[in-house]
Amino acid sequence: MYAPTGPCDLHLHSHYSDGTMSPDELVGFAASIGLSAVSITDHDTMNGQAEALEAGSRHGIEVVTGIEFSIDDGGASHHILGYCFDHADADLSAALVSLAAQRIERARGIVRLLADRGMAVPFEEVLAEAGKGSVGRPHIARVLHRRGYVASVPEAFSRWISDGAPCDVPKTTLPLDDVVGLVRGAGGVAVWAHPGWNVKKSDLLDRFVAAGVRGIEVWHPNHSERIVEAIAAAARERGLVMTGGSDYHFAEIMQADIGEIAAPRESLDSLRREASGGSHLP
Known part of the structure; x- marks a missing residue:
């Protein structure tokens, strides 16, 4: 049985992208500290999703599918999280x-x-x-x-x-519309990840919403209390789902431990209601 209440860490990275822990380790630790749900949001890959879902069943904690994409918007880099999608979707996989x-x-x-x-x-x-x-x-x-x-x-x-450092090579990204289309096409929900003060750029947020982004990450290690308040206000104004998580990768660059930054259970419930598919959700 999954815990019906309690916080959710909806932003975790495993060794299937640039973390060091396996999905099973992440899910097991999250269960041990009393989280009600997690999502493994690896960069540009779904390879850890099946393992995470199986681990959730074994450890007694809810796991929802997740992924993180990078997009380029006029030279500025932003990230889009996808949740509650079908991880067997052919178009997304391709x-x-x-x-x-x-x-x-x-x-x-x-x-x-x-x-x-x-x-x-x-x-x-x-x-x-x-x-x-x-x-x-x-x-x-x-x-x-x-x-x-x-x-x-x-x-x-x-x-x-790092970005702009002597040996960096710019990352190839997909356009915003393509990313949102892939997530929604797989029955999922697109969320703007850790926007910071960019949330005050109303034209940017409006463009994201017009493209089909239905949520925004409010709680994140990079967000001060003032930023959280600003993002939450923007989310309420536009009817967006509010999400959050630790963005945990590995200890050397840890800003927050697993579950230290988390979203309330209502965030996950809202994501599941927003998911357009439904048949792939447990």
Whole structure:
């Protein structure tokens, strides 16, 4: 039986993207601290969803499908979360296969730029670091640290591979309309992730809503109390579902532990009501 009440951490990353814990470990820990539900929102992949759903049944905690996409809007990067979708949807799966191939090419490009600066990072080692997951910058950062080129994983990002850093390669993204269409086509709900003060740009928010975004992430480690209040007000004004979570990846860059930032149970109930499909939901 799932706990009917209690907070939900609806923003977690596993080793299927750029986290270090397995879905089973994340779900099990969440159950042990009394969360009522979680969502594994890995970047550009659904590979951990079946494992997470099975773990939820075993650990007695509700798990809803989740994913996180990046989009580019006039040179500005934003993230869109998808929830309550059918993780067997063919169109969504096909789009993710393409994004996975582009992630590998991006990682190869970063490795080449690092080599130009005297930092030998064998690509096979990066792939081994990624394991089952989609290759990303955290895997390169951990190899840089292990090989002694930087003192820490955060230094690898800030000095070499973060956005705009000397060895970064821009990420290939899908347009907003495509992302929302894929999520909704799979019966899910699109949510604007950690908007911060961008929520005050009413034209941007209105454009997202017009594209079919039906929720907004209110509670997040990057959001101060004032930002939370501003986002919640915008959500109420537009009738958007309010979500939240810890955005936990791994300890080295942890801003909040699993469940430390969470959404009320009502958030998940609202997401499930908003989901357009229904037949794929338990």
